[in-house]
Amino acid sequence: xxxxxxxxxxxxxxxxxxxxxxxxxxxxxxxxxxxxxxxxxxxxxxxxxxxxxxxxxxxxxxxxxxxxxxxxxxxxxxxxxxxxxxxxxxxxxxxxxxxxxxxxxxxxxxxxxxxxxxxxxxxxxxxxxxxxxxxxxxxxxxxxxxxxxxxxxxxxxxxxxxxxxxxxxxxxxxxxxxxxxxxxxxxxxxxxxxxxxxxxxxxxxxxxxxxxxxxxxxxxxxxxxxxxxxxxxxxxxxxxxxxxxxxxxxxxxxxxxxxxxxxxxxxxxxxxxxxxxxxxxxxxxxxxxxxxxxxxxxxxxxxxxxxxxxxxxxxxxxxxxxxxxxxxxxxxxxxxxxxxxxxxxxxxxxxxxxxxxxxxxxxxxxxxxxxxxxxxxxxxxxxxxxxxxxxxxxxxxxxxxxxxxxxxxxxxxxxxxxxx
Numbered sequence: 001x002x003x004x005x006x007x008x009x010x011x012x013x014x015x016x017x018x019x020x021x022x023x024x025x026x027x028x029x030x031x032x033x034x035x036x037x038x039x040x041x042x043x044x045x046x047x048x049x050x051x052x053x054x055x056x057x058x059x060x061x062x063x064x065x066x067x068x069x070x071x072x073x074x075x076x077x078x079x080x081x082x083x084x085x086x087x088x089x090x091x092x093x094x095x096x097x098x099x100x101x102x103x104x105x106x107x108x109x110x111x112x113x114x115x116x117x118x119x120x121x122x123x124x125x126x127x128x129x130x131x132x133x134x135x136x137x138x139x140x141x142x143x144x145x146x147x148x149x150x151x152x153x154x155x156x157x158x159x160x161x162x163x164x165x166x167x168x169x170x171x172x173x174x175x176x177x178x179x180x181x182x183x184x185x186x187x188x189x190x191x192x193x194x195x196x197x198x199x200x201x202x203x204x205x206x207x208x209x210x211x212x213x214x215x216x217x218x219x220x221x222x223x224x225x226x227x228x229x230x231x232x233x234x235x236x237x238x239x240x241x242x243x244x245x246x247x248x249x250x251x252x253x254x255x256x257x258x259x260x261x262x263x264x265x266x267x268x269x270x271x272x273x274x275x276x277x278x279x280x281x282x283x284x285x286x287x288x289x290x291x292x293x294x295x296x297x298x299x300x301x302x303x304x305x306x307x308x309x310x311x312x313x314x315x316x317x318x319x320x321x322x323x324x325x326x327x328x329x330x331x332x333x334x335x336x337x338x339x340x341x342x343x344x345x346x347x348x349x350x351x352x353x354x355x356x357x358x359x360x361x362x363x364x365x366x367x368x369x370x371x372x373x374x375x376x377x378x379x380x381x382x383x384x385x386x387x388x389x390x391x392x393x394x395x396x397x398x399x400x401x402x403x404x405x406x407x408x409x410x411x412x413x414x415x416x417x418x419x420x
Contacts, residue, residue, distance in 0.1 A: 003195075003198070003199055003202070004164055004167070004168065004198045004199065004201060004202040005048075005194070005195040005198040005199060007167070007171075008163065008164065008167045008198070009053055009056070010053055010057065011057065011060065012057065013030060013033065013054075013057060016050055016053065016054065016057075017050065017152055017156050017157065017159060017160045017194050018049060018050060018149075018150070018152030018153065018156045018157075018192075018194065019049065019050055019054070019149055019150065019152075021150065022147055022149070023054075029147055033057075033058055033061065036061065036062070038058060038062060038064075038096070038123055038125070039123070039144070039145055040117055040123060040124045040125075040140075040143055040144040040145070041058075041124070041125045041126070041144060041145055041146075041147065042102070042124075042125075042126045042127070042128065042132050042136065042141070042144045042145070042146045042147070043055065043125070043126070043127040043128070043147055043149055044127075044128055044129075044130075044131065044132050044146055044147070044148050044149065045129070045148055045149025045150060045151075046129060046149070046151055046192070046193070047129050047193060047195070048190075048192075048193030048194050048195035048196050048197075049149045049150065049151060049152055049192065049193065049194060050149060050152075050194065051127040051149055052100060052127060055098045055100075055125045055127060056098070058096075058125060059096055059098060059125075062096055063093045064093050064094040064095060064096040064123065065085060065093065065094070065095045065096065066095075066096050066098065067082045067085075067095060067096070067097050067098070068097075068098045068100070069082070069097065069098070069099050069100070070099075070100045070101055071099060071100065071101035071102050071103060071104030071105045072101050072104045074099075074105070074109075076108075076109060076112070079109060079112050079113065080112075082095065082097055082122070083112070083113075083116060083122075086116060086121045086122065087121070094120070094121070094122075094123060095121065095122045095123070096122075096123050096125065097113070097122050097123070097124050097125070098125050098126075098127075099124060099125070099126040099127070100126075100127050101127065101128060101129070102126035102127065102128050102132075102135070102136060103128045103129070103130045103132075103135035103136070107137055110136070110137040110140055111137060111139070113140070114137070114139050114140060114143075117140065117143055117144075118143060124140070124144065126140075126144070132146055133146075151191070151192030151193075152192045152193075152194055153192070154184065154187045154188045154192070155187070157186075157187040157188075157190065157192065157194055157197050158183050158184055158187040160187075160194050160197060160198060161178075161183045161186050161187050161197055161198070161200075161201055162178075162183055164197075164198045164201035164202070165177075165178050165183075165201055165205075165218070168201070168202065168205050174210070174214050174215050174216065175213075175215040175216070176205060176215070176216045176217075176218065177215075177216070177217050177218070178204075178217070178218040178223070179220075181220050182204075182218055182219065182220045182222075182223045185220050185223040185224055185227060186200045186201060186204065186223050186226075186227050189223070189224070189227030190227055197227075200223070200226045200227045203226040204218045204222050204223050204226045205218065207222050207225070207226060208222055241272075241275075244263060244266060244267060244270075245267070245275055245279060247259070247263050248260065248263035248264065248267060248276070248279055249279050249282070249283055251263055251326070252279075252280075252283045252287060252322065252325050252326050253283065253286075253287040253330070255326050255327065255330065256326060257322070257323045257326035257327055260322050260323070260325075260326045261319060261322055261323065264276060264315075264318060264319065264322050265315075268311060268312075268314070268315050268318070271311065273306065273307070273310075273311060273314060276306075276318060277303040277306060277307060277318075280299055280302075280303060280318070280321055280322065280325065281296075281299055281300060281303055283325050284296050284298075284299040284300075284321075284325055285334070285335075286332060286334075286335050287325070287330055287331075287332060288325060288328045288329070288330055288331065289330075289331045289332060289333065289334045289335065289403075290331050290333055290334055290402075290403060290405075290407060290408050291328065291329040291330055291331035291403055291405040291407055291408065292328045292329055292405075292407065293407065295324065295325065295328055298321070298324065299321045299324070299325060302317040302318060302320060302321035303317075303318075303321065305317040306318045329405045329407075330403075330405075331403030331405055331408060332403075333400060333401060333402060333403040333408060334400075336399075336400075336401065337399040337400040337401075338399075340399040341399045344394065344397065349393060349394055350391065350394075351391030351392055351393040351394060352391055352392070353391065354388050354389065354390070354391065354392070355373065356373050356374040356375070356387060356388070357374065357389060374387075375387045382418045384418055384419070386419070
């Protein structure tokens with residue numbers, strides 16, 4: 001038997017759950033669909049939010065010849081079979097190709113479709129869970145309109161959950177009840193994935209024993225059990241992975257310790273200990289840096305401890321480190337300095353090293369002034385003497401600008417007094 005999500009898949013736009021930013025009355029995509037003139041479309045968003053359902057609804061509204069392919073299993077031969085119907089009686093009204101998971105099609109496979117998409121023999125509706133601007137061939141992108149699907153809010157998912165219980169009750173011919181708390185547990189526990197929530201509904205019914213009348217009452221404990229960990233959207237090779245790491249690092253940089261701990265918890269729940277450790281060390285140097293230079297060895301010690309003990313205990317030193325990095329004063333002066341220096345190097349500004357710094361003691365006959373003339377700073381008061389260190393063409397370059405924090409400002413005052 002097909003999964004519940006497939007058995008009760010919506011057949012009209014009004015039955016769709018979520019995506020009201022695309023499908024409510026007056027929105028561009030809804031107007032396009034209702035016009036009956038379907039352009040090439042790419043649906044982009046997380047799984048289980050209605051991309052395939054909407055594509056099927058669109059296909060039902062057209063008179064075109066429908067072909068469905070999945071990028072994970074379709075071959076070049078499958079593409080050729082679709083193209084063979086171009087200019088035939090079967091494809092007289094045009095061909096609608098629904099291509100699920102287009103990101104798994106390689107460039108050559110995507111290029112095979114290009115000519116027929118361009119001349120209108122084939123109308124493409126493609127869906128992808130990955131950013132199409134990275135995974136879809138640019139020529140196809142330029143001939144398509146991209147619509148982004150969003151994670152469905154829990155309140156909207158709850159409506160689908162209630163309909164799921166009602167559908168099963170009618171299908172099985174018995175009473176199935178679940179209170180609002182149980183419904184919301186499933187809706188919230190499935191992370192905005194409608195398909196996953198309906199699968200959880202079916203599992204919760206299967207996991208519930210009938211009473212003496214054969215009826216079922218699904219409890220919140222059962223709902224929690226079947227929906228456990230479902231809220232985690234995480235793919236180590238996909239957008240969710242990088243979005244989560246980005247949110248983690250930006251929360252640390254933004255000094256929001258509560259958000260940083262939240263994203264730490266999500267990363268640890270997904271078991272991604274290496275990414276947490278790497279980002280923490282980077283943030284300590286990049287975002288706190290010289291405002292609190294002692295933080296780098298402290299964070300390194302916390303990371304080493306976490307990697308040594310492993311999960312779940314690793315959460316403790318990592319939480320300490322995350323809160324410390326978030327709460328510490330911030331300065332990116334070190335990063336800005338090295339980036340400015342690299343920009344000069346990459347633009348060709350790298351002159352000869354001054355003679356006084358060279359590691360040699362012999363001058364050629366062409367040298368106007370023989371000798372190295374290096375001044376040893378420790379031989380002077382305060383262990384400093386004025387001499388040129390940068391190449392001639394960069395002798396006045398300034399890369400480091402002290403941050404406005406007491407640590408860097410104290411160093412700045414110290415050297416101003418000496419160098420004046």
